[in-house]
Amino acid sequence: MRLLLIEDDPMIGRAVSAGLADAGFAVDWVHDGQAAELSLAVGSYDMAVLDLGLPKKDGMAVLTTLRSRANALPVLIATARDAVADRVAGLNAGADDYIVKPFDLDELVARVRAVLRRHSAAASSLLVCGRLVLDPLRKTVTHRDEPVTLSAREFALLEALMQRPGAVLSRKKLEESVYNWEDDLGSNAVEVHIHRLRKKLGAEVIRNVRGVGYRVGED
Ligand code: CA
Numbered sequence: 001m002r003l004l005l006i007e008d009d010p011m012i013g014r015a016v017s018a019g020l021a022d023a024g025f026a027v028d029w030v031h032d033g034q035a036a037e038l039s040l041a042v043g044s045y046d047m048a049v050l051d052l053g054l055p056k057k058d059g060m061a062v063l064t065t066l067r068s069r070a071n072a073l074p075v076l077i078a079t080a081r082d083a084v085a086d087r088v089a090g091l092n093a094g095a096d097d098y099i100v101k102p103f104d105l106d107e108l109v110a111r112v113r114a115v116l117r118r119h120s121a122a123a124s125s126l127l128v129c130g131r132l133v134l135d136p137l138r139k140t141v142t143h144r145d146e147p148v149t150l151s152a153r154e155f156a157l158l159e160a161l162m163q164r165p166g167a168v169l170s171r172k173k174l175e176e177s178v179y180n181w182e183d184d185l186g187s188n189a190v191e192v193h194i195h196r197l198r199k200k201l202g203a204e205v206i207r208n209v210r211g212v213g214y215r216v217g218e219d
């Protein structure tokens with residue numbers, strides 16, 4: 001596992017990289033926000049430990065840029081800012097967890113491991129049905145290894161169906177899983193989206209069980 005440590009304080013940086021190395025991680029250490037962005041752009045890391053108060057580019061800005069590029073790299077924020085608002089802002093900006101300085105090295109290592117565990121569990125949560133693959137995390141669908149572009153509603157419908165392959169879901173059930181209570185729901189909205197999905201994926205992928213509902217996969 002390769003980690004990027006982004007920390008401008010030399011003492012903390014040395015201690016943390018040594019602690020993470022002792023725990024078996026390969027650690028690259030950069031000292032400012034710009035160097036962090038360069039490293040994140042060229043290096044392939046499994047996770048980043050990110051200080052918020054950084055020279056050249058603030059840690060929060062580094063995180064926001066990363067997420068705006070749809071980069072799902074796990075990020076643990078290490079911050080001296082103990083204010084709840086900062087921690088909430090960090091989590092809202094897409095951090096996976098945070099730790100408040102001064103922290104214990106053992107706790108840092110434990111949190112890094114916990115974030116990596118959660119992330120790999122999410123990454124393996126692909127929904128697969130024959131040659132149809134849906135990634136709930138990245139919001140992508142491939143069919144016969146070709147990417148398929150779906151609207152948000154089509155994606156949500158397909159996700160609901162693929163969560164229970166082989167099961168027949170009623171129109172009512174699908175409506176519940178796709179629409180929130182604010183939606184002005186046309187009476188045949190689900191049918192319309194299913195129709196579009198079948199056009200994109202092939203009619204055989206989603207079966208219409210007459211009078212009952214829809215299913216993907218075998219019985
Ligand atoms: Ca700092």
